[in-house]
Amino acid sequence: MTLAEGTQLVSFGVLTLTTIVAALGVVLLENIVYSAFLLGGVFISIAGMYLLLNADFVAAAQILVYVGAVNVLILFAIMLVNKREPLAPLKNGWIRRGLTALVCFGLFALLGVVSISTPWSVLPEAPNVGDTALRLGQHFFSDFLLPFELASVLLLIAMIGAIVLARREFVTSSAVDGDDNLIFRLPERPREPIAPEPVESK
Numbered sequence: 001m002t003l004a005e006g007t008q009l010v011s012f013g014v015l016t017l018t019t020i021v022a023a024l025g026v027v028l029l030e031n032i033v034y035s036a037f038l039l040g041g042v043f044i045s046i047a048g049m050y051l052l053l054n055a056d057f058v059a060a061a062q063i064l065v066y067v068g069a070v071n072v073l074i075l076f077a078i079m080l081v082n083k084r085e086p087l088a089p090l091k092n093g094w095i096r097r098g099l100t101a102l103v104c105f106g107l108f109a110l111l112g113v114v115s116i117s118t119p120w121s122v123l124p125e126a127p128n129v130g131d132t133a134l135r136l137g138q139h140f141f142s143d144f145l146l147p148f149e150l151a152s153v154l155l156l157i158a159m160i161g162a163i164v165l166a167r168r169e170f171v172t173s174s175a176v177d178g179d180d181n182l183i184f185r186l187p188e189r190p191r192e193p194i195a196p197e198p199v200e201s202k
Helices: 003-028 033-051 056-079 093-117 133-139 145-166 172-178
Strands: none
Touching: 003 033, 033 056, 056 133, 056 145
């Protein structure tokens, strides 16, 4: 094993471990803001794996689109939603958790079987692809035009959903103050009173 192969293997191991730990943090942490930041870490780790595969354009698109657009949009939606609702305990919640664990285990087993049964042939020399942006553009607008347009529609739906979640409802001043004039205003979150600091006696 040469030094380049060892470095690539160690980098792949570090990126894989980072992706798995960050993905577990996304689904296990109760704080949704931390989960969103860890989701950005997952996207960045995937971009590093693309770099190991000599897919420089895909890695840059991964960072620009997912980290710079989708993940930031999720963070804005989380921080702009002005709702604090206590989570009530669900009846028979263990059934839902059991079904979720069963589905996750089934998907993990399916992916494991596919990865083991697939013949991963290693080429002695990497083919000369040339300009990756040009080749990807040709495939995007010829062979993969429909999935490319569907991805654009999916991003548009995600943006509209974030705007709908972040939008606050208008209330009229007549409903609040009892006036007849309809003046729309945005409701503000009630502020918690700050207790005065105790004065030390000299």
